[in-house]
Amino acid sequence: MKIRGEALELALRIVLSCPCPVTNDEERQVFEYLRGLTPDEVAGYAPVLAIFEASDTPFHGLADFTGWMAAAGAEATIEREHVLRCNASSYHWQLAAESLPSHSRHVSSISRWLLSHTVIPVTLATADDGAARAEYLYEGGGATFDHIFLPPEFDPDASPVWAFHLGAVLGPLSVDEAALVSQLNEANPQLVLHRGRVATIDYADFEFLGDYREFCRARHAAHFDR
Numbered sequence: 001m002k003i004r005g006e007a008l009e010l011a012l013r014i015v016l017s018c019p020c021p022v023t024n025d026e027e028r029q030v031f032e033y034l035r036g037l038t039p040d041e042v043a044g045y046a047p048v049l050a051i052f053e054a055s056d057t058p059f060h061g062l063a064d065f066t067g068w069m070a071a072a073g074a075e076a077t078i079e080r081e082h083v084l085r086c087n088a089s090s091y092h093w094q095l096a097a098e099s100l101p102s103h104s105r106h107v108s109s110i111s112r113w114l115l116s117h118t119v120i121p122v123t124l125a126t127a128d129d130g131a132a133r134a135e136y137l138y139e140g141g142g143a144t145f146d147h148i149f150l151p152p153e154f155d156p157d158a159s160p161v162w163a164f165h166l167g168a169v170l171g172p173l174s175v176d177e178a179a180l181v182s183q184l185n186e187a188n189p190q191l192v193l194h195r196g197r198v199a200t201i202d203y204a205d206f207e208f209l210g211d212y213r214e215f216c217r218a219r220h221a222a223h224f225d226r
Helices: 005-016 024-035 058-069 080-088 090-098 100-106 110-116 175-186 189-195 212-221
Strands: 002-004 042-044 120-126 132-138 141-146 162-165 168-172 200-202
Touching (some): 002 005, 005 024, 005 058, 005 212, 090 100, 090 110, 090 189, 100 110, 110 189, 110 200, 120 175, 132 175, 175 189
Parallel strands (some): 141 200
Antiparallel strands (some): 002 042, 120 132, 120 162, 132 141, 162 168
C-alpha cells in the first residue's frame, strides 16, 4: 500500500487534533517521513505503519478502510479522498461511539462529543473577541464552534470551506471535497439526529478537558512550528 503526501498530511493533522493512542515520538516520526514528501508524491505506507508499537492506531484504520475500497488485486494508494471518506462517514462515527465507555468521565454531551469527532465542512469567521470561529451550516440548521485552533500557516481567506475536526481546522476543501464531506455527513442518520441538538461548542472549555484549543496548538507546535 502507498500514500500520497497530501493525504498523509491530512491524516496526521486529524490525529494531532485527537487524544488518540499515539505517542509524541511516533507522531514525530510520522512528521519526519511527511517532511520528505512533496504533496503530490506517492510513497510506501509500510514505513508509516512500522513506526507504531500498537496495531490499532488511526493510521492502521485508514489502511484497512482504503484496502476495503480498493479494486481486487490492485495496490491501493491512500488519497485525500480516502482520508476524508474514512473520517467524515459513519465508519469513524461508529468508532467514536464505541469509545464512549472509556471516555465517559470526559463527556457531558454525547451529541457534542460525537459531532466533534467527525470531519465536517465549515466556514471560518472571527468572533467579537478576535478569536477564530467556525460555522457548520446544513439544510435546516447549523452550529457555531468558538475558540477553535486555526494553524498559523493557514490563511482563513484562502478557501470558502475548510475541513474541521475536534476544534481544529485541518485544511481547505476543494469544491468537490466539500461536496463529498457534506454528502457523507448527510448519509449518516446518527449524525443528522445528534447535530440538531448542538447549537454551539466552546473549545476553550470542552467536555471536562479544559482548553482544547491549547491542546491542539501544543500538539501542532511540536511539529509544524519548528
